[in-house]
Amino acid sequence: MPNQFLMELDFSTELTPAERFEQFHSRNPQVYLALKSMTAEMVNRGRKRVGINMLFEVLRWNYYMETDDPNSDFKINNNYAPYYARLLITENPQWEKVFELRTIRSK
Template sequence: MPVHQQQLPALDDIQPVQQPAIDPGQSLQRRFEAFHALNPWVLRRLEALTANCVAESFTRVGIGMLFELLRWRYGQATQGDAFRLNNNIRSRYVRLLIDRHPEWAHLFETRALRAA
């Protein structure tokens, strides 16, 4: 097995995504919090992917790359389940990753939040 495949985080806790009820007047932050509360495994997978990047000596990590890897791994672990991970919440996940792992702050580029 190629080394890069041995290094990918396990698929053991990938679960069907639960979508929160949509309230059009709700802020992006509230929508993120609702999604995260229903899908805590997404953060665990993003943490595992980031830790893998750190172990591989990455100096920069893009949340877009992590989202696409997670989508790909989800597709490998499930069948027929549409995986909807909204790109609008990527910035919230970056900030949560940095809050939980301040030593990773240098890996991610963040910008000022435009939407509350």
């Protein structure tokens, strides 16, 4: 897993948060796949609700535990969480009730 996570953050003010997410997602499809896998596992174990922020922390934890590089620059912006939740629901409509969605303040 460590070699898979070569991520870039673009804090350019010229892009909207949604555009930054799209850019990040297109460069890092493995993040979505990991979130999808974890969500499926939780649902298959009977969970009715899943917190996307919890999944982000598990993703960070797993990466940290599987890498030997204490100086790793692995980053995933918390601002992407609502976009990933929506993407998971869009591509897996059966999970509509699994994630609680709120309005995204800045698109």
